[in-house]
Amino acid sequence: MIRVEAVRKCFGDVVAVDEVSFEARDGLVTGLLGPNGAGKTTTLRMIYGLLRPDRGRLQVDDAEATANPLEAQARIGALPEISGLYTRLTSREHIEYFGRLRGLSKEQLETNVRYWTTALDMESIIQRRTAGFSHGERTKVAMARALVHRPQNVILDEPTNGLDVMATRAVREVVRALSKEGRCVVFSSHVMQEVSALCDRIVVIAHGRVVANGTPDELREQTGEQNLEDAFVALTGEKQKAV
Amino acid sequence: MNAKRIWVVARKELVEAFRDRRAVNGLVIGSLIGPVLLAGILNFQVRRQTATELRVPVTGAQYAPLLVDWLRQQPDVTVVDGPKDLEAAQAVVRGGDEGFVLAIPEDYGEKFAGMRPAQVQIVRDSTNNSSGGRRERLRRLIAQYSAEIGGLRLVARGVSPTVANAVPVADLEISTVQQRAARVLAMLPMMVLLAAFTTAIQISSDSTAGERERGALESLLLNPVPRIELITGKWMAAAIFAVIGMVATLWLMVAALAVVPFADTGVRFSFTVAQLLQWLAVVLPAGLLAPAIELYLASFARTFKEAQQYMGFAIMVPMLGLMGAVAFPDATGLWLAPVPIFGQFELANAILAGESPAAIWYVLSTLSLIACTAVLVGLTARLFSSEKIIIDR
Numbered sequence: 001m002i003r004v005e006a007v008r009k010c011f012g013d014v015v016a017v018d019e020v021s022f023e024a025r026d027g028l029v030t031g032l033l034g035p036n037g038a039g040k041t042t043t044l045r046m047i048y049g050l051l052r053p054d055r056g057r058l059q060v061d062d063a064e065a066t067a068n069p070l071e072a073q074a075r076i077g078a079l080p081e082i083s084g085l086y087t088r089l090t091s092r093e094h095i096e097y098f099g100r101l102r103g104l105s106k107e108q109l110e111t112n113v114r115y116w117t118t119a120l121d122m123e124s125i126i127q128r129r130t131a132g133f134s135h136g137e138r139t140k141v142a143m144a145r146a147l148v149h150r151p152q153n154v155i156l157d158e159p160t161n162g163l164d165v166m167a168t169r170a171v172r173e174v175v176r177a178l179s180k181e182g183r184c185v186v187f188s189s190h191v192m193q194e195v196s197a198l199c200d201r202i203v204v205i206a207h208g209r210v211v212a213n214g215t216p217d218e219l220r221e222q223t224g225e226q227n228l229e230d231a232f233v234a235l236t237g238e239k240q241k242a243v
Numbered sequence: 244m245n246a247k248r249i250w251v252v253a254r255k256e257l258v259e260a261f262r263d264r265r266a267v268n269g270l271v272i273g274s275l276i277g278p279v280l281l282a283g284i285l286n287f288q289v290r291r292q293t294a295t296e297l298r299v300p301v302t303g304a305q306y307a308p309l310l311v312d313w314l315r316q317q318p319d320v321t322v323v324d325g326p327k328d329l330e331a332a333q334a335v336v337r338g339g340d341e342g343f344v345l346a347i348p349e350d351y352g353e354k355f356a357g358m359r360p361a362q363v364q365i366v367r368d369s370t371n372n373s374s375g376g377r378r379e380r381l382r383r384l385i386a387q388y389s390a391e392i393g394g395l396r397l398v399a400r401g402v403s404p405t406v407a408n409a410v411p412v413a414d415l416e417i418s419t420v421q422q423r424a425a426r427v428l429a430m431l432p433m434m435v436l437l438a439a440f441t442t443a444i445q446i447s448s449d450s451t452a453g454e455r456e457r458g459a460l461e462s463l464l465l466n467p468v469p470r471i472e473l474i475t476g477k478w479m480a481a482a483i484f485a486v487i488g489m490v491a492t493l494w495l496m497v498a499a500l501a502v503v504p505f506a507d508t509g510v511r512f513s514f515t516v517a518q519l520l521q522w523l524a525v526v527l528p529a530g531l532l533a534p535a536i537e538l539y540l541a542s543f544a545r546t547f548k549e550a551q552q553y554m555g556f557a558i559m560v561p562m563l564g565l566m567g568a569v570a571f572p573d574a575t576g577l578w579l580a581p582v583p584i585f586g587q588f589e590l591a592n593a594i595l596a597g598e599s600p601a602a603i604w605y606v607l608s609t610l611s612l613i614a615c616t617a618v619l620v621g622l623t624a625r626l627f628s629s630e631k632i633i634i635d636r
Contacts, residue, residue: 073467084458088262100251
């Protein structure tokens with residue numbers, strides 16, 4: 001469970017996130033939807049303890065992210081928007097590195113590496129160094145590395161950005177499986193179809209504020225638009241920028 | 244601090260660095276600078292020593308058989324037949340085929356017998372400096388011959404030759420063999436300390452600014468590991484690199500000293516393994532400080548290239564210490580012991596010169612170095628805790 005309460009974050013004079021509140025429950029996929037620069041990444045970075053909010057509370061299960069970022073991080077597995085790899089290490093070494101940093105035992109690590117190799121269909125690349133990997137392959141490695149400890153809370157920041165159809169499918173399947181296992185998944189995207197296909201609840205963010213929060217049906221109802229894309233445009237009020 | 248996690252980070256950085264051609268090249272080249280320089284200097288000294296051989300081309304040797312015979316009897320002097328006349332001698336010197344030629348005029352014998360000044364000429368070209376030393380030696384030899392003959396003539400007239408020698412000058416050489424050796428050996432600490440800085444540059448820049456540039460840092464910082472542990476791990480990997488570089492440099496330099504035939508130069512290098520180990524114990528802590536300085540500087544950089552530019556400043560640190568040591572060779576005050584790098588340099592030199600410095604010097608210099616390292620690692624960890632490291636990419 002992830003709870004964000006009235007969180008505000010400024011960079012100098014710019015208000016990046018303003019009074020954002022939402023809750024992502026276990027067993028559900030919560031979509032964070034908004035145009036580029038709406039404040040999605042900043043909000044997520046505050047949840048996983050990289051940025052400190054100026055105001056507000058962030059809670060991950062029973063851990064307070066503001067007071068105890070390491071406690072919150074222990075309960076989260078997160079794939080940041082930009083997750084560069086170490087080109088001189090193999091896929092397996094990437095996953096093992098993060099697993100060891102998180103204190104997994106040797107047996108646990110072995111089990112989890114095997115789990116993700118199968119779940120993300122990485123058999124052919126697991127022993128290879130990541131230099132020259134395709135975008136899809138890189139995303140798989142980054143995802144396995146981020147989720148090596150099988151966390152209760154999963155945050156994926158625009159994971160399908162620039163991926164081809166097959167890789168996008170693989171990511172979606174993982175997201176569905178995670179939520180079926182009762183985990184809390186937060187998924188950010190600026191792509192409408194993605195969010196409507198995957199998410200149980202949608203939080204629409206624009207200009208650093210939450211402009212809508214509900215199930216896809218509720219959003220359609222709220223805006224009076226039948227098409228979810230039209231609903232999104234109506235909510236964000238950004239006819240030009242909206243995708 | 245969790246030692247196991249620190250080692251996890253250090254091990255990953257080492258694996259990556261040893262697979263990185265740039266880092267390995269940096270280690271190899273950094274370790275080779277000192278030995279190559281030392282071998283060059285030793286070679287030069289050996290050559291200068293063997294260059295004492297004096298080869299004298301003589302034109303008109305038949306006019307002064309006594310003088311030529313006398314020259315032949317002098318140690319390290321070879322007399323060869325020169326060009327046939329003065330004009331040919333000038334041409335040879337002008338062309339650079341000979342540095343100089345001793346020319347004896349036809350009337351030498353007549354004047355010598357008549358006890359008038361029998362002049363000889365040294366054909367020379369002042370713009371050619373390389374033969375200057377040998378030319379001067381020839382001039383001194385002839386002056387010596389002239390004085391001997393003059394003395395004999397005085398004796399023949401019943402006058403003591405000492406009468407003609409009013410003010411003699413003698414050189415008194417006071418430098419000992421050990422001191423001359425120390426001048427060459429002073430390169431050892433300088434080069435080994437420098438290697439600490441040069442060998443760790445790549446790994447320090449790559450593990451900080453490089454990761455930031457490639458976008459790998461954010462993912463790493465999402466792990467519930469205190470930043471100080473991450474930085475300590477990265478520092479440890481770089482320090483291992485630096486120590487490898489220092490040991491390799493020392494080993495190669497000692498090998499160079501053992502191989503080069505320079506016994507004639509008067510430099511003797513006789514150290515036991517135990518002495519070398521003691522020496523290493525003094526110098527190696529610099530391998531802790533150097534990567535700490537480099538990590539700190541590189542952490543301000545957003546890209547690997549930018550970090551490389553900052554590394555120039557890192558190299559300045561040992562240079563300042565060494566320049567200080569050169570500028571104030573007599574500075575031995577205890578307050579200097581804690582000056583990082585300078586203290587190590589002075590201690591290392593003292594041991595090489597066969598002195599035994601006070602124990603307090605060892606303690607102060609090593610403790611100060613460790614303290615500086617800890618402060619820098621802490622400061623780097625603080626940089627990594629700031630939000631800037633994430634936002635400014």
